[in-house]
Amino acid sequence: MLTMYSGTKLTELPPGVSATHSPQLRKRGSSTQIAPTAQAIDTTDYREQRRRIHHEADVVIVGAGILGCAAAVAFGKQGRSVILLEKSLKEPDRIVGELLQPGGVNALEKLGMRACIPQSSRTRQAP
Secondary structure, eight states, X not given: OEEEEESSOOXXXXXXXXXXXXXXXXXXXXXXXXXXXXXXXXXXXXXXXXXXXXXXXXXXXXXXXXXXXXXXXXHHHTTOOEEEEOSOOSOOSSOOSOOOOHHHHHHHHHTTOGGGSOGGGOOOOOO
């Protein structure tokens, strides 16, 4: 499971990715929910419910740039739960590390993320 938190509206997330906007912050131990008994709920369902309520994950990645997104997908394909944090999804007004060399494009293709590269950014490869 991959969950992405951001203060802005998210669009065109890959399949299986859920978006949660502006998560509610609370003090540790302030949850008012009572944990269900072992007889009341399957252990697997309980773990998933706990992860969602308490924002728990196997992996937490800070930064939803190319590397952060690729890492999140790779961990997710390994069956790990991932939380991906991004301060803002607005395009920055400065140059950032969003340049992909051919090796980076190949890595994204291996992860099945070729469609995430805008068509206008794709270059033709030499024959």
